Amino acid sequence: MLPTHDLRPHYDCVLVGARCAGAATAMLLARRGLRVLAVDRRPYGADALSTHALMRAGVLQLHRWGLIGALRAAATPEIRTTTFHYGDDAVAIPITARGGVDALYAPRRTVLDRVLADAAGAAGAELRFCVSVQALRRGAAGRVTGVTLLDERGRTVEVEANLVIGADGIGSRVASEVGARTYREARHATATALAYFAGLPQAGYHWYWNPGIAAGIIPTNDGLSCAFVAAPPERLVEALAGDVDGGFRRLFTEAAPTDSDPLGGAQRVTSYRRFAGVRGYLRRSHGPGWALVGDAGYFKDPLTSHGISDALRDAELLARAVVDGSPCAYADYQATRDELSAALFETTDRVASFAWDLAEIRTLHTALSDAMRAENRYLAGMDEGAERAA
Numbered sequence: 001m002l003p004t005h006d007l008r009p010h011y012d013c014v015l016v017g018a019r020c021a022g023a024a025t026a027m028l029l030a031r032r033g034l035r036v037l038a039v040d041r042r043p044y045g046a047d048a049l050s051t052h053a054l055m056r057a058g059v060l061q062l063h064r065w066g067l068i069g070a071l072r073a074a075a076t077p078e079i080r081t082t083t084f085h086y087g088d089d090a091v092a093i094p095i096t097a098r099g100g101v102d103a104l105y106a107p108r109r110t111v112l113d114r115v116l117a118d119a120a121g122a123a124g125a126e127l128r129f130c131v132s133v134q135a136l137r138r139g140a141a142g143r144v145t146g147v148t149l150l151d152e153r154g155r156t157v158e159v160e161a162n163l164v165i166g167a168d169g170i171g172s173r174v175a176s177e178v179g180a181r182t183y184r185e186a187r188h189a190t191a192t193a194l195a196y197f198a199g200l201p202q203a204g205y206h207w208y209w210n211p212g213i214a215a216g217i218i219p220t221n222d223g224l225s226c227a228f229v230a231a232p233p234e235r236l237v238e239a240l241a242g243d244v245d246g247g248f249r250r251l252f253t254e255a256a257p258t259d260s261d262p263l264g265g266a267q268r269v270t271s272y273r274r275f276a277g278v279r280g281y282l283r284r285s286h287g288p289g290w291a292l293v294g295d296a297g298y299f300k301d302p303l304t305s306h307g308i309s310d311a312l313r314d315a316e317l318l319a320r321a322v323v324d325g326s327p328c329a330y331a332d333y334q335a336t337r338d339e340l341s342a343a344l345f346e347t348t349d350r351v352a353s354f355a356w357d358l359a360e361i362r363t364l365h366t367a368l369s370d371a372m373r374a375e376n377r378y379l380a381g382m383d384e385g386a387e388r389a390a
Contacts, residue, residue, distance in 0.1 A: 007037065007126070007128075007149075007157055007159055008035065008037070008126075008159070009159065009160060010035075010146075010159070010160040010161065011035045011036060011037045011126075011159065011160070011161045011162075012029070012034040012035045012036065012161065012162050012163065013026075013029055013034055013035075013036050013037070013161060013162065013163045013164075013165060013322060014036075014037045014038075014039070014146065014147055014159060014161040014163075014164050014165070015036065015037070015038040015039070015164075015165045015167050016039060016133050016147065016164065016165065016166050016167060016168045016172075016173065016174050017038070017039075017040055017166065017167030017168035017169065017294070017296070018038040018039065018040035018113075018117055018120075018127055018129065018167070019040065019048065019109070019113050019116075019167070019169075019294075020109075020112065020113060020116060020294060020308050020311040020312065020315075021167040021293045021294025021295070021296075021311035021312075021314065021315050022038050022040065022165070022167030022168075022293070022294065023038060023113065023116035023117045023119070023120045023127075024061075024065075024116050024120075024311065024312050024315035024316075025165060025167060025293050025315040025318055025319055026038040026120040026123075026125040026127070027065070027116060027119045027120035027123050027125065028065075028315060028316060028319035029125070029319050029322060029323070030120060030123035030124040030125035031123045031124075032319070032323050033124075034322070034323075036120075036124070036125040036126065037125070037126045037127075037128070037159065037161075038117075038120060038125055038126070038127045038128075038167075039127075039128045039129075039131040039132075039133065039147075039149060040127075040128075040129050040130075040131065041130065041131065041132040041133075042129065042130070043129050043130055044114070044117065044127075044129040045110050045113060045114045045117075046110070046113075047108070047109055047110050048109040048113070049194075049273050049275055050109050050302075050307075050308070051106075051192075051194060051216070051218055051226055051228055051302060051305055052106050052107060052108060052109055052112065052218070052220065052226065052308065053104070053106040053205060053216075053218045053305040053308075054104055054105050054106060054107075054308055054309060055104070055305065055306055055309045055372060056095075056098075056101055056104065056309075056372065056376055057306075057309040057312070057313055057372065057375050057376055057379055058308050058309030058312050058313075059101045059103070059104055059105060060099055060100070060101050060376060060379050060380065061309075061312040061313060061315075061316065061379065062105075062312070063099075063100045063101055064100075064379075064382075065119070067115055067116070067119055068105075070115040070118075070119075071105050071107050071111065071112070071115060074107065074111045074115070074221060075221060075222075076105045076106070076107045076111060076220070076221055077105070077106070077202050077219040077220065077221075078103035078104075078105065079095065079103055079104035079105060079106065079204050079205055079219065080094065080095050080102075080103050080104075080204060081093065081094055081095065081203065081204035081205070082095065082104070082204060082205040082207070083204060083205065083206050083207070084207050084209065084365065085206065085207065085208045085209065085256065085257055086209050086210075086358045086361065086362060087209075087210055087257065087258075087358050088257045088258055088259070089358075090257070092204075099376070099380045104205070106205070106218045106219060106220045106226070107220065107221060108220050108221045108222075110221075111221055112308070128149075128151070130151065130152040131149050131150070131151045131152070132149070132150050133147050133148070133149060133150075133168075133173060133174075134147075134148040134149065134150045134156065135147070135148045135177070136148075136164060136174065136177045136178070136290075137158065137160070138289075139289075141288070142288065143288040143289040144163075144164050144178065144287075144288065144289030144290040145160055145161070145289055146158065146159050146160035146161045146164065147159055147161070147164055161289075162289070163289060163290065163291060163322060164289060164290050164291075165290070165291045165292070165293055165318070165322075166178075166180075166290065166291070166292045166293070166296040166297075167292075167293050167294050167296055168296055169294070169295045169296060170278055170295050170296075170299055172292065172295075172296035172297075174290060174292065174296060175283060175292055175296050175297070178287055178290050180283045180284050180285065180287075180292060180297070181283065181284045182281045182282070182283050183282060183283070183284065184281060184282040184345075185279055185280070185281045186279045186280035186281065186300065186301065186345070186348075186349040186352070187279070187349055187353070188279070188301065188349055188352040188353040188354075189233060189277035189278055189279045189280075189301060189352060190214075190230045190231070190232070190233075190277050190301050190302070190303045190352045190354075191230065191231060191232065191233035191235075191236040191237070191274070191275065191276055191277040192228055192229070192230045192236075192274065192275040192277075192302060192303075193228065193229055193236060193240060193244075193248055193272050193273070193274045193275075194226055194227065194228035194229075194272065194273055194274075195226075195227060195248070195268050195270050195271065195272045195273070196220075196224045196225065196226055196227075196268070196269055196270040197224065197225050197227050197263065197266040197267060197268050197269065198223060198224055198225075198266065198267045198269050199264075199265065199266040199267050200217055200219075200225040200227070200262075200263070200264075200266045202219035202223070202225060203219075204219070205217070205218055205219075206262065208252075208255040208256050208257075208262070209255065209358065209361050210254060210255050210256075210358070211354075211356070211357055211358070212231065212232075212235070212354050213229065213230075213231050213235075213251055213254050213255045213354075214229070214230045214231070214255055214303060214354075215227070215228060215229045215230070215251070215252045215255035215256065215262075216228050216305075217262060224269065225266075227252065227262075227263060227266075229248060229251040229252050229255065230302075230303050231251065231354070232354055233276060233277045236251075236274075239251050240272075240274075244272050245268070245272070248272060249263060275302065277301075278299065279301075280299050280300035280301050280345060280348065280349060281298070281299055282297070282298050282338060282341070282345070283296075283297050283298065284297075284334070285297035285298070285318075285333070285334050285337070286321075286330035286331070286333065286334060291318060291321075291322070291330065291333075293311070293314050293315055293318045294310075294311040294314060294315070295307070295311070297314070297334075297337075298310065298314065298337060298341060300341070300344065300345050300348045300349070301348050301349065301351070301352040303348065303351055303352050304344070304347075304348045304351060304368060306344060306348070306372075310341070310344075313337075313340065313375070313379060314337050316382070317333050317336055317337055318333050320333070321333035340374075340375050340378060343367065343370070343371035343374075344368065344371045344372070344375070347364055347367045347368050347371065348368070350364055351364050351368075
Protein backbone atom coordinates (compact mmCIF):
# COMPACT_ATOMS: atom_id res chain seq x y z
CA MET A 1 0.00 0.00 0.00
CA LEU A 2 0.99 3.67 -0.05
CA PRO A 3 3.70 5.13 2.22
CA THR A 4 3.04 7.34 5.24
CA HIS A 5 4.93 10.48 4.17
CA ASP A 6 2.05 11.71 2.02
CA LEU A 7 -0.66 11.52 4.68
CA ARG A 8 -2.86 14.52 5.33
CA PRO A 9 -2.18 16.37 8.58
CA HIS A 10 -5.84 16.07 9.57
CA TYR A 11 -8.70 13.61 8.96
CA ASP A 12 -12.29 13.46 10.03
CA CYS A 13 -11.68 9.91 11.27
CA VAL A 14 -8.67 7.70 11.82
CA LEU A 15 -9.38 4.00 12.22
CA VAL A 16 -6.87 1.88 14.10
CA GLY A 17 -7.39 -1.51 12.46
CA ALA A 18 -8.42 -2.17 8.86
CA ARG A 19 -9.84 -5.68 9.00
CA CYS A 20 -13.55 -6.58 9.04
CA ALA A 21 -14.84 -3.95 11.44
CA GLY A 22 -12.31 -1.26 10.58
CA ALA A 23 -12.43 -1.55 6.80
CA ALA A 24 -16.24 -1.75 6.79
CA THR A 25 -16.51 1.37 8.99
CA ALA A 26 -13.98 3.21 6.83
CA MET A 27 -15.93 2.32 3.68
CA LEU A 28 -19.25 3.52 5.09
CA LEU A 29 -17.80 6.79 6.37
CA ALA A 30 -15.97 7.47 3.10
CA ARG A 31 -19.17 6.79 1.17
CA ARG A 32 -20.72 9.58 3.19
CA GLY A 33 -17.98 11.99 2.17
CA LEU A 34 -15.79 11.97 5.29
CA ARG A 35 -12.00 12.13 5.06
CA VAL A 36 -10.93 8.78 6.45
CA LEU A 37 -7.61 7.10 7.20
CA ALA A 38 -7.46 3.43 8.23
CA VAL A 39 -4.18 1.86 9.37
CA ASP A 40 -3.32 -1.72 10.24
CA ARG A 41 -0.16 -3.21 11.67
CA ARG A 42 -0.44 -6.31 9.48
CA PRO A 43 0.07 -6.57 5.70
CA TYR A 44 -2.76 -6.07 3.23
CA GLY A 45 -4.78 -9.27 2.91
CA ALA A 46 -2.99 -11.13 5.70
CA ASP A 47 -4.77 -14.17 7.08
CA ALA A 48 -6.41 -14.16 10.52
CA LEU A 49 -7.37 -16.86 12.98
CA SER A 50 -11.07 -17.24 12.25
CA THR A 51 -13.67 -19.84 11.38
CA HIS A 52 -14.99 -17.08 9.04
CA ALA A 53 -18.52 -18.48 8.66
CA LEU A 54 -20.96 -15.68 7.88
CA MET A 55 -24.45 -15.90 9.29
CA ARG A 56 -27.41 -14.30 7.49
CA ALA A 57 -26.87 -10.93 9.20
CA GLY A 58 -23.34 -10.67 7.82
CA VAL A 59 -24.37 -11.70 4.32
CA LEU A 60 -27.27 -9.23 4.47
CA GLN A 61 -24.86 -6.40 5.25
CA LEU A 62 -22.52 -7.32 2.40
CA HIS A 63 -25.52 -7.54 0.06
CA ARG A 64 -26.74 -4.10 1.13
CA TRP A 65 -23.28 -2.69 0.51
CA GLY A 66 -22.98 -4.25 -2.95
CA LEU A 67 -20.09 -6.60 -2.11
CA ILE A 68 -21.52 -10.10 -2.64
CA GLY A 69 -20.36 -10.06 -6.25
CA ALA A 70 -16.75 -9.70 -5.10
CA LEU A 71 -17.09 -12.80 -2.91
CA ARG A 72 -18.54 -14.76 -5.81
CA ALA A 73 -15.77 -13.53 -8.10
CA ALA A 74 -13.29 -15.04 -5.64
CA ALA A 75 -15.06 -18.42 -6.06
CA THR A 76 -16.38 -18.40 -2.50
CA PRO A 77 -18.75 -21.39 -2.21
CA GLU A 78 -22.44 -20.66 -1.83
CA ILE A 79 -23.77 -22.30 1.32
CA ARG A 80 -27.38 -23.40 0.85
CA THR A 81 -27.77 -25.86 3.72
CA THR A 82 -26.80 -25.84 7.37
CA THR A 83 -26.80 -29.24 9.09
CA PHE A 84 -26.77 -29.63 12.86
CA HIS A 85 -25.60 -33.05 14.06
CA TYR A 86 -26.80 -33.82 17.58
CA GLY A 87 -25.13 -37.09 18.37
CA ASP A 88 -26.47 -39.44 15.70
CA ASP A 89 -29.39 -37.17 14.73
CA ALA A 90 -28.91 -34.76 11.80
CA VAL A 91 -31.15 -31.74 11.22
CA ALA A 92 -30.67 -30.12 7.80
CA ILE A 93 -31.94 -26.56 7.41
CA PRO A 94 -32.11 -25.05 3.89
CA ILE A 95 -31.13 -21.41 3.44
CA THR A 96 -34.30 -19.69 2.27
CA ALA A 97 -34.16 -16.68 -0.03
CA ARG A 98 -35.10 -13.56 1.90
CA GLY A 99 -34.13 -9.90 1.80
CA GLY A 100 -31.76 -10.36 -1.12
CA VAL A 101 -29.92 -13.23 0.61
CA ASP A 102 -30.27 -16.68 -0.96
CA ALA A 103 -27.03 -18.25 0.31
CA LEU A 104 -24.47 -17.96 3.07
CA TYR A 105 -20.70 -17.62 2.57
CA ALA A 106 -17.55 -18.39 4.54
CA PRO A 107 -14.77 -16.49 2.73
CA ARG A 108 -11.21 -16.85 3.95
CA ARG A 109 -10.11 -13.72 5.73
CA THR A 110 -7.54 -13.28 2.98
CA VAL A 111 -10.55 -12.75 0.71
CA LEU A 112 -13.09 -10.95 2.90
CA ASP A 113 -10.69 -8.46 4.43
CA ARG A 114 -9.36 -7.51 0.98
CA VAL A 115 -12.88 -7.09 -0.39
CA LEU A 116 -13.73 -4.70 2.43
CA ALA A 117 -10.42 -2.84 2.23
CA ASP A 118 -10.74 -2.45 -1.55
CA ALA A 119 -14.30 -1.16 -1.16
CA ALA A 120 -13.10 1.36 1.43
CA GLY A 121 -10.37 2.54 -0.92
CA ALA A 122 -12.79 2.77 -3.84
CA ALA A 123 -15.03 4.97 -1.68
CA GLY A 124 -12.17 7.39 -1.05
CA ALA A 125 -10.73 6.20 2.26
CA GLU A 126 -6.95 6.11 2.60
CA LEU A 127 -5.52 2.82 3.88
CA ARG A 128 -2.03 2.07 5.13
CA PHE A 129 -0.83 -1.40 6.11
CA CYS A 130 2.21 -2.44 8.12
CA VAL A 131 1.63 0.74 10.12
CA SER A 132 1.15 0.66 13.90
CA VAL A 133 -0.10 3.21 16.37
CA GLN A 134 2.52 4.30 18.90
CA ALA A 135 0.28 6.56 20.95
CA LEU A 136 -2.94 8.50 20.99
CA ARG A 137 -2.62 12.27 20.88
CA ARG A 138 -4.64 14.35 23.31
CA GLY A 139 -5.70 17.93 23.75
CA ALA A 140 -5.42 20.00 26.88
CA ALA A 141 -8.75 18.72 28.24
CA GLY A 142 -7.76 15.09 27.65
CA ARG A 143 -9.83 14.71 24.50
CA VAL A 144 -8.30 12.32 21.93
CA THR A 145 -7.17 14.45 18.98
CA GLY A 146 -5.17 12.07 16.79
CA VAL A 147 -2.48 9.39 16.64
CA THR A 148 1.26 8.95 16.34
CA LEU A 149 2.02 6.31 13.70
CA LEU A 150 5.06 4.15 13.03
CA ASP A 151 5.55 2.48 9.63
CA GLU A 152 7.58 -0.63 8.80
CA ARG A 153 10.62 1.52 7.94
CA GLY A 154 10.66 3.03 11.40
CA ARG A 155 9.33 6.43 10.34
CA THR A 156 6.91 8.23 12.64
CA VAL A 157 4.18 10.65 11.64
CA GLU A 158 1.62 12.53 13.69
CA VAL A 159 -1.93 12.77 12.37
CA GLU A 160 -4.76 14.81 13.82
CA ALA A 161 -8.37 13.63 13.69
CA ASN A 162 -11.79 14.67 14.88
CA LEU A 163 -12.35 11.05 15.91
CA VAL A 164 -10.08 8.04 16.49
CA ILE A 165 -11.86 4.70 16.18
CA GLY A 166 -10.35 1.59 17.72
CA ALA A 167 -11.03 -1.40 15.48
CA ASP A 168 -7.97 -3.19 16.77
CA GLY A 169 -9.43 -6.35 18.24
CA ILE A 170 -9.49 -8.09 21.60
CA GLY A 171 -6.23 -6.57 22.82
CA SER A 172 -7.22 -3.10 21.61
CA ARG A 173 -4.57 -0.48 22.28
CA VAL A 174 -7.14 2.25 21.80
CA ALA A 175 -9.46 0.70 24.40
CA SER A 176 -6.54 0.37 26.81
CA GLU A 177 -5.28 3.93 26.37
CA VAL A 178 -8.70 5.53 26.82
CA GLY A 179 -9.54 3.25 29.75
CA ALA A 180 -12.69 1.84 28.14
CA ARG A 181 -14.62 0.22 30.97
CA THR A 182 -15.81 -3.38 30.67
CA TYR A 183 -19.32 -3.48 32.10
CA ARG A 184 -20.39 -6.99 31.19
CA GLU A 185 -18.30 -10.16 31.05
CA ALA A 186 -19.17 -13.73 30.12
CA ARG A 187 -18.68 -16.59 32.54
CA HIS A 188 -17.22 -19.12 30.10
CA ALA A 189 -14.66 -19.37 27.31
CA THR A 190 -14.13 -22.00 24.63
CA ALA A 191 -10.78 -23.13 23.25
CA THR A 192 -10.63 -23.92 19.54
CA ALA A 193 -8.24 -25.68 17.18
CA LEU A 194 -8.63 -25.58 13.41
CA ALA A 195 -6.94 -26.45 10.15
CA TYR A 196 -7.79 -26.45 6.44
CA PHE A 197 -8.45 -29.68 4.57
CA ALA A 198 -8.76 -30.61 0.90
CA GLY A 199 -11.07 -33.36 -0.29
CA LEU A 200 -14.07 -32.68 1.93
CA PRO A 201 -17.51 -32.31 0.31
CA GLN A 202 -18.39 -28.62 0.05
CA ALA A 203 -22.08 -29.19 0.67
CA GLY A 204 -23.01 -26.63 3.29
CA TYR A 205 -22.10 -25.93 6.88
CA HIS A 206 -21.92 -28.93 9.22
CA TRP A 207 -21.96 -28.40 12.99
CA TYR A 208 -21.39 -31.37 15.32
CA TRP A 209 -22.50 -31.44 18.94
CA ASN A 210 -21.98 -34.03 21.65
CA PRO A 211 -21.71 -33.50 25.41
CA GLY A 212 -18.43 -31.78 26.22
CA ILE A 213 -17.32 -31.28 22.61
CA ALA A 214 -18.26 -29.44 19.42
CA ALA A 215 -16.83 -29.45 15.90
CA GLY A 216 -17.58 -28.13 12.45
CA ILE A 217 -16.77 -28.23 8.76
CA ILE A 218 -16.97 -24.93 6.89
CA PRO A 219 -16.47 -24.85 3.08
CA THR A 220 -14.36 -21.94 1.92
CA ASN A 221 -12.20 -20.70 -0.97
CA ASP A 222 -9.78 -22.70 -3.13
CA GLY A 223 -11.69 -25.96 -2.66
CA LEU A 224 -10.73 -26.11 1.02
CA SER A 225 -12.79 -26.56 4.14
CA CYS A 226 -12.04 -25.25 7.61
CA ALA A 227 -12.45 -28.04 10.17
CA PHE A 228 -12.45 -27.10 13.84
CA VAL A 229 -12.94 -28.64 17.25
CA ALA A 230 -14.00 -26.69 20.34
CA ALA A 231 -13.97 -27.70 24.00
CA PRO A 232 -13.32 -26.27 27.45
CA PRO A 233 -9.74 -24.91 27.42
CA GLU A 234 -8.23 -27.45 29.80
CA ARG A 235 -9.70 -30.34 27.84
CA LEU A 236 -8.38 -29.10 24.50
CA VAL A 237 -4.89 -28.57 25.90
CA GLU A 238 -4.86 -32.10 27.32
CA ALA A 239 -6.22 -33.70 24.14
CA LEU A 240 -3.68 -32.03 21.85
CA ALA A 241 -0.64 -32.56 24.06
CA GLY A 242 2.10 -34.51 22.28
CA ASP A 243 0.18 -35.60 19.18
CA VAL A 244 -1.76 -32.61 17.82
CA ASP A 245 -3.05 -34.30 14.68
CA GLY A 246 -4.08 -37.46 16.47
CA GLY A 247 -5.71 -35.53 19.30
CA PHE A 248 -7.59 -33.28 16.87
CA ARG A 249 -8.98 -36.23 14.92
CA ARG A 250 -9.97 -38.07 18.09
CA LEU A 251 -11.89 -35.04 19.33
CA PHE A 252 -13.55 -34.56 15.96
CA THR A 253 -14.61 -38.21 15.89
CA GLU A 254 -16.04 -37.87 19.39
CA ALA A 255 -18.16 -34.91 18.28
CA ALA A 256 -19.39 -36.63 15.11
CA PRO A 257 -22.05 -39.33 14.68
CA THR A 258 -20.89 -42.78 15.77
CA ASP A 259 -21.30 -44.30 12.29
CA SER A 260 -19.34 -41.65 10.39
CA ASP A 261 -15.84 -40.33 9.91
CA PRO A 262 -16.40 -36.77 8.62
CA LEU A 263 -12.73 -36.07 7.95
CA GLY A 264 -12.29 -39.46 6.28
CA GLY A 265 -9.37 -39.45 3.91
CA ALA A 266 -9.31 -35.65 3.57
CA GLN A 267 -5.83 -34.16 3.29
CA ARG A 268 -4.79 -31.53 5.78
CA VAL A 269 -3.02 -28.74 3.88
CA THR A 270 -2.20 -26.31 6.69
CA SER A 271 -0.82 -26.53 10.19
CA TYR A 272 -3.19 -26.43 13.14
CA ARG A 273 -3.98 -23.07 14.70
CA ARG A 274 -5.34 -22.63 18.20
CA PHE A 275 -7.39 -20.05 20.09
CA ALA A 276 -6.93 -20.46 23.83
CA GLY A 277 -10.25 -18.82 24.66
CA VAL A 278 -11.23 -15.38 25.96
CA ARG A 279 -14.32 -14.57 27.96
CA GLY A 280 -16.75 -12.38 26.09
CA TYR A 281 -17.29 -8.76 27.14
CA LEU A 282 -19.06 -5.50 26.42
CA ARG A 283 -17.01 -2.32 26.82
CA ARG A 284 -17.92 1.33 26.86
CA SER A 285 -17.41 2.22 23.21
CA HIS A 286 -17.40 6.00 22.90
CA GLY A 287 -15.91 9.01 24.64
CA PRO A 288 -14.32 12.41 23.92
CA GLY A 289 -12.68 12.02 20.51
CA TRP A 290 -12.77 8.22 20.44
CA ALA A 291 -14.98 5.22 19.70
CA LEU A 292 -14.62 1.44 19.51
CA VAL A 293 -16.02 -1.03 16.99
CA GLY A 294 -15.76 -4.78 16.42
CA ASP A 295 -13.93 -6.93 18.97
CA ALA A 296 -12.36 -3.81 20.49
CA GLY A 297 -15.73 -2.96 22.03
CA TYR A 298 -17.72 -6.17 22.00
CA PHE A 299 -16.64 -9.80 21.85
CA LYS A 300 -18.45 -13.05 22.46
CA ASP A 301 -17.25 -16.62 22.31
CA PRO A 302 -16.64 -17.75 18.70
CA LEU A 303 -18.45 -21.06 19.22
CA THR A 304 -21.66 -19.68 17.67
CA SER A 305 -19.79 -18.23 14.65
CA HIS A 306 -21.36 -14.79 14.77
CA GLY A 307 -18.32 -12.57 15.28
CA ILE A 308 -17.90 -11.28 11.72
CA SER A 309 -21.62 -10.66 11.44
CA ASP A 310 -21.39 -8.64 14.68
CA ALA A 311 -18.49 -6.62 13.28
CA LEU A 312 -20.32 -5.71 10.07
CA ARG A 313 -23.49 -4.80 11.94
CA ASP A 314 -21.65 -2.57 14.40
CA ALA A 315 -19.64 -0.90 11.63
CA GLU A 316 -22.88 0.45 10.23
CA LEU A 317 -24.31 1.40 13.61
CA LEU A 318 -21.16 3.37 14.45
CA ALA A 319 -20.89 4.96 11.00
CA ARG A 320 -24.39 6.36 11.38
CA ALA A 321 -23.52 7.79 14.77
CA VAL A 322 -20.36 9.43 13.40
CA VAL A 323 -22.27 11.04 10.53
CA ASP A 324 -24.85 12.37 13.00
CA GLY A 325 -22.11 13.54 15.33
CA SER A 326 -24.23 14.23 18.40
CA PRO A 327 -23.52 12.76 21.85
CA CYS A 328 -26.96 11.15 21.76
CA ALA A 329 -26.07 9.37 18.50
CA TYR A 330 -23.00 7.76 20.06
CA ALA A 331 -25.00 6.72 23.11
CA ASP A 332 -27.64 5.23 20.81
CA TYR A 333 -24.91 3.33 18.93
CA GLN A 334 -23.79 1.58 22.08
CA ALA A 335 -27.32 1.04 23.38
CA THR A 336 -28.52 -0.45 20.07
CA ARG A 337 -25.46 -2.69 19.83
CA ASP A 338 -26.10 -3.94 23.35
CA GLU A 339 -29.81 -4.49 22.78
CA LEU A 340 -29.23 -6.48 19.58
CA SER A 341 -26.47 -8.45 21.27
CA ALA A 342 -28.05 -9.26 24.62
CA ALA A 343 -29.78 -12.54 23.78
CA LEU A 344 -26.94 -13.66 21.49
CA PHE A 345 -24.36 -12.90 24.17
CA GLU A 346 -26.16 -14.70 26.99
CA THR A 347 -27.12 -17.76 24.93
CA THR A 348 -23.63 -18.06 23.46
CA ASP A 349 -22.21 -18.01 26.99
CA ARG A 350 -24.50 -20.89 27.93
CA VAL A 351 -23.37 -22.83 24.85
CA ALA A 352 -19.72 -22.12 25.72
CA SER A 353 -20.22 -23.58 29.20
CA PHE A 354 -20.56 -27.10 27.73
CA ALA A 355 -22.89 -27.75 30.70
CA TRP A 356 -25.62 -29.04 28.40
CA ASP A 357 -26.96 -32.32 27.13
CA LEU A 358 -28.23 -32.94 23.60
CA ALA A 359 -31.77 -31.90 24.45
CA GLU A 360 -30.65 -28.59 25.96
CA ILE A 361 -28.25 -27.68 23.14
CA ARG A 362 -31.18 -27.93 20.72
CA THR A 363 -33.12 -25.53 22.92
CA LEU A 364 -30.18 -23.15 23.03
CA HIS A 365 -29.89 -23.23 19.24
CA THR A 366 -33.58 -22.37 18.97
CA ALA A 367 -32.98 -19.38 21.24
CA LEU A 368 -30.00 -18.32 19.07
CA SER A 369 -32.12 -18.61 15.95
CA ASP A 370 -34.83 -16.41 17.48
CA ALA A 371 -32.24 -13.76 18.43
CA MET A 372 -30.70 -13.85 14.95
CA ARG A 373 -34.10 -13.40 13.32
CA ALA A 374 -34.74 -10.31 15.44
CA GLU A 375 -31.35 -8.91 14.43
CA ASN A 376 -32.02 -9.66 10.77
CA ARG A 377 -35.34 -7.83 10.92
CA TYR A 378 -33.60 -4.78 12.36
CA LEU A 379 -30.90 -4.78 9.70
CA ALA A 380 -33.36 -5.37 6.88
CA GLY A 381 -35.31 -2.32 8.04
CA MET A 382 -32.37 0.05 7.82
CA ASP A 383 -32.31 2.57 5.00
CA GLU A 384 -30.23 1.08 2.18
CA GLY A 385 -29.83 4.18 0.08
CA ALA A 386 -27.88 6.23 2.61
CA GLU A 387 -25.08 3.68 2.82
CA ARG A 388 -24.71 2.66 -0.80
CA ALA A 389 -22.16 4.18 -3.09
CA ALA A 390 -23.53 6.80 -5.43
